[in-house]
Amino acid sequence: MNHKNIFKVAWLIAVITIVSKVVGFGRDVVIAQAYGASMASDAYFYAYQVPALTLILLGGVSGPFHTVTVSIFSKEDITGKPSRDAEKALNTFLNITGIVFTLLTILVYFFSDTVAKAITAGGNAQLQAMVAEQLRVMSPIIFIGGVVGILYGISNVYNRFLLTTLSPTMASFAIIVAIWGFGSDNTGLILAWATLAGAVLQLLIQLPAYFQVGFKYLPDFDIKMDKIKKIGEIIFPAVVGCTIGQLNIYVDMFFASQLAEGSWSAISYANKIFQFPVGIIMTAMLVPLFPVFSNLVGKNDWDSLRFYFHKGLSSLWFLAFPVFSIIFVFSQDAITLLFQRGKFDAGDTVMVTQALIFLSFAIFPYVARDLLTRIFYAFDDTKTPFLIAAMSIFTKAVMNYFLVKPFGLAGITLSTAAMAGINLVWLAFLIRKKVNLDFKRIRTPLLKITAAALVMTAVAFGSNLLLHQILGESRIFLLINVLTSGILAMIAYFIMTLILKLDIAEQLLYKIKAKIFKIINH
Known part of the structure; x- marks a missing residue:
């Protein structure tokens, strides 16, 4: 795939991802309206973090199962029907994953009370009982997550992006339909059952691409194959690394369970708002770039690798800086417009805003860190990101301990932003042992983007303040304010990047x- 096709695919994935994210955002608005920031929503967001480890982190886009599948099978000839060797390796990978994750599902189901008490150690008995009950309902998602990741990866190898990228939309629709059909409940079980139904739909929508490219499912189980050995070498540290990364979430959950009711829900809502634009940016850029990185490393084409890395990082930061400015200036107004209705009141808006503003600082290191991680994966090195993630757990706990006391729930999201920065520094330092990515070439475009973003923030803040004074605080005027100020700020940003002759803006x-x-x- 040449660079023109890569960015065409990136645009296609961006459009599909935007649709998926919009539906997902609508799901979050529906949940917020039905449950607010309450004990029931706290219980759901606590419980969901366990199966989310496999469905989103391990099996999601750019998760270990997705990236390992792409890394191993992108080296195959994809112009014709898959070879029997490739088919056998893929089926073996699917079968091993299915067995292991079935066992994990059973363990979580029968020990849900113990798991609930571990992740909400600071919570009361009622909250822990609600978490355990929801966890039993959602435990099959653990099995689904690993299989989804493999199927999504093989679809990407064969350039099948449409249905697989849309699959998370099914999960969102399931929750929306369930809440609209059954309403809210005091335990959050409706959310749990709807989430399970959505995960099943997410798995089913992956299957057509698997069969269309020519694969046939068989109960293969040849662990002696070279591909399986290679997968084992890569997947184990990657899975452990993601699991360790998730431990940071569990550390956050421990500290949040000691705060006021609704605190973890507020952090979860803030993270979902943050992930809405960031997820679009990351998916659109990393999904088409990772197979290219892997292919170029295999060819030892370091000049091309540097070119695509610089292009990718510049594009990510070009998009990330305005996202930060918009969140920083408009977060409270936007949350009021989108979420403040039903059981989601003004107090919930304040909590989510506090968490979101501090979390927004994470966007700069976050996008760069994930891009660098793909370079390590292209070298079949998952150990280095794993070790960096492992070291971060203790640091995260210490930062939470000191930041939660003065800042409350905002201290948790501030420590998240700080950890993303620390991890980025480590990755940038250690990648030099493998390849010289010539980071100095990024300095000039970064300075130009920063200067343009500062102007954008000033325009956004000034116009927002002025329109607040002129129009007042009613919901319709608040919408006009946010849209007008946001558009003016974006125009100012684009004009500044052109004045500063930023390559991406000119292109x-x-x-x-x-x-x-x-x-x-025409």
Whole structure:
């Protein structure tokens, strides 16, 4: 796939991901309206973190099962029907994963009370009982997550992005339909059952691509294959690394369970708002770039690897900086507009806003860290990211201990942003042992983007303040304010990047002009 096709695919995935994220965001709004930041929502968000480890972190986009599948099978000839060797390796991988994750599902189901007490150690008995009950309902998602990751990975190898990228939308629709159909309950069990139904739909929608490319499922179980040995070498540290990364979440849950009711829900809502734009950016860029990184490392083509890394990082930061500015200036107004209705009141808005503003600082190291991690994965090195993640747990706990006291729930999200920065520094330092990525070349575009983002933030803040004074605080005027100020700020940002002659902005302007010219001539 050449660089033009890569960015065409990136745009396609971006559009699909936007649709998926919009539906997912609608799901979060529906949950917030039905449950607010309450004990029932706390219980759901606590319980969901256990199966989410497999469905989102391990089996999700850019998770270990997805990335390992891409890394191993992208080296195959994909122009024709899969070879019997590739089919056998993939089926063996699926079968091993299915057995292991079935055992984990059974363990979590029967020991749900113990798990609930461990992750909500600071909570009361009622909360822990609600978490355990929801966890039993959602435990089969643990099995589903690993299988989904493999199927999604093999679809990407064969350039099948449409249905697989849309699959999370099914999970969101299931929750929306369940709440609209059955309403809310005091235990959150409706959420748990709907989440399980959504995960099943997410698995089913992956299957057509698996069969369309020519694979046939068989009960293969050849652990002596070279591919399986290689998968084992890569997947184990990657899974442990993600699990250790999830331990940071459990550390956060421990500290949040000691705060006021609704605190963990507020942090969860803030994270979902944060992940809405960030997830679109990351999915659109990393999904098409990772197979390219893997292929270039296999060819020892270091110049091309540096080119795509610089292109990817510049694009990520070009998009990330305005996202930060918008969150920083408009977070409270946006949360009021989108969430403050039903059981989600003004107090909940304040809690989510506090968590979100501090979390927004994580976007800069977050996108760069995940891009660098893909370079390590392209070298079949999952151990280094794993060790860095392992070291972060103790540091995260210490930062939470000192930050939660003065900042409350915002201290938890502030420590998350700080940890992303620390991990990025370690990755950037250690990647030099494998390849010289010439980080100095990023300095100039980064300075230009930063300068443009500062102007954007000033325009956003000034216009927002002025319109608040002129229009007042009613919901319709608040919407006009956010839209008008946001558009003015984005225009200011784009103009500044053009004035500063940022390559990405100039290329984007050229494409816009070309599209307009094409439309006019037709």
